[in-house]
Amino acid sequence: MASSVFAQLAPPATPGAADIAPETVVATTGDRKITAGEVNKLIQALPLQMKQGFERDPRGFLSQWFLLQRLLAMAEEKKLDQRSPYKETIAIQRMSALAQFMIEDRGATTVVSEEDLKKSYEARKNDYTMAKVKLIYVPFVAGQAQAVAGSSSMTEAQALAKAEEAVKTARSGADFVKLVAEMSEDPISKEKQGDFGPIRRGDKLPDPIKSAVFSLKPGQVSDPVRQPNGYYIFRLQEMTAQALDEVKDTLFNELKNAKVKEWLDANAKATEVKVEKQEFFAPKGK
Numbered sequence: 001m002a003s004s005v006f007a008q009l010a011p012p013a014t015p016g017a018a019d020i021a022p023e024t025v026v027a028t029t030g031d032r033k034i035t036a037g038e039v040n041k042l043i044q045a046l047p048l049q050m051k052q053g054f055e056r057d058p059r060g061f062l063s064q065w066f067l068l069q070r071l072l073a074m075a076e077e078k079k080l081d082q083r084s085p086y087k088e089t090i091a092i093q094r095m096s097a098l099a100q101f102m103i104e105d106r107g108a109t110t111v112v113s114e115e116d117l118k119k120s121y122e123a124r125k126n127d128y129t130m131a132k133v134k135l136i137y138v139p140f141v142a143g144q145a146q147a148v149a150g151s152s153s154m155t156e157a158q159a160l161a162k163a164e165e166a167v168k169t170a171r172s173g174a175d176f177v178k179l180v181a182e183m184s185e186d187p188i189s190k191e192k193q194g195d196f197g198p199i200r201r202g203d204k205l206p207d208p209i210k211s212a213v214f215s216l217k218p219g220q221v222s223d224p225v226r227q228p229n230g231y232y233i234f235r236l237q238e239m240t241a242q243a244l245d246e247v248k249d250t251l252f253n254e255l256k257n258a259k260v261k262e263w264l265d266a267n268a269k270a271t272e273v274k275v276e277k278q279e280f281f282a283p284k285g286k
Contacts, residue, residue: 027059032269055078106263120251121244127202128242133215134176134194137186137229138163162232163224170221176235185230194235200242209234 020026042065043054054061080086097247115138117131121128140159166183170176180194189196199205199213209232212222216236246252275281 026233027062027151031060032066045230056084075159103260107256107260109252110256110259112252112259116255117244117248117251120255124202128247129202129214130198130200130240132198132237132240133196133213134180134235134237135186135189135196136163136166136180136184136194136233137178137189137230138166138183138224138233140187142229159231160224160226163233166233167221167224170233176221182233196234229239 020036022035024036025033026036026039027034043051075081081090126181138159140156141153142156150249162183166179177193180190184190184194201210201214206227208225212225213234213236216222218236218238219234220235224233
């Protein structure tokens with residue numbers, strides 16, 4: 001239930017052509033006429049998954065919808081909603097739905113001020129620092145004791161020697177782009193003359209890579225950075241910081257979700273159950 005706090009709601013779908021008047025009859029079921037306005041109102045009230053169902057098969061969806069309405073009328077006529085165990089099931093489903101709506105309402109009404117945004121941005125400014133880099137990638141076959149004849153694969157020791165030579169050559173003033181063309185085995189960055197990234201401090205990258213990159217100054221070349229199947233060499237091109245306006249929307253959603261989660265956690269703590277008689281809850285027969 002709580003996981004949907006972080007879900008983004010899609011805008012209401014508006015089926016059909018925009019110039020169709022609301023009172024226009026667009027379908028029929030039995031003797032009943034269905035207008036464009038009625039369909040639009042229905043679709044806007046549906047949850048996202050059901051909206052998608054309508055978009056995939058409008059006729060089939062509406063047929064199922066009116067079948068449900070017909071069965072609902074039959075059930076109400078027999079007063080099934082007042083008979084056990086149906087009434088209890090309905091009550092549980094109602095409780096679950098209203099609880100979910102409460103979470104959504106809390107998210108919609110949670111206020112994130114400009115001051116909140118500025119404070120969070122200043123506290124996490126390093127997360128929005130971006131490093132533009134070029135790289136050379138020298139792969140190896142893990143666990144391989146020696147190179148295979150006729151193969152381009154290298155042992156870890158051979159790859160490290162090649163990477164160290166590339167670092168030495170780059171630091172001596174050699175053209176890094178030429179070194180990329182001669183030595184790198186990463187096809188994606190190689191096509192872009194070694195360009196990779198940009199890398200942000202908050203990115204989900206291995207810590208050794210981020211540590212190496214963000215310890216550099218523009219123009220500097222890193223030592224070889226070992227990863228499970230190869231060595232990476234980075235040259236820092238430029239270090240910049242994203243402005244608040246560039247990350248404002250992301251930061252707003254993060255802060256809003258954090259506030260809703262804090263509220264939900266407080267309510268969960270207030271209703272946490274303490275077991276007084278463990279034997280009562282023990283599985284039967286044990």
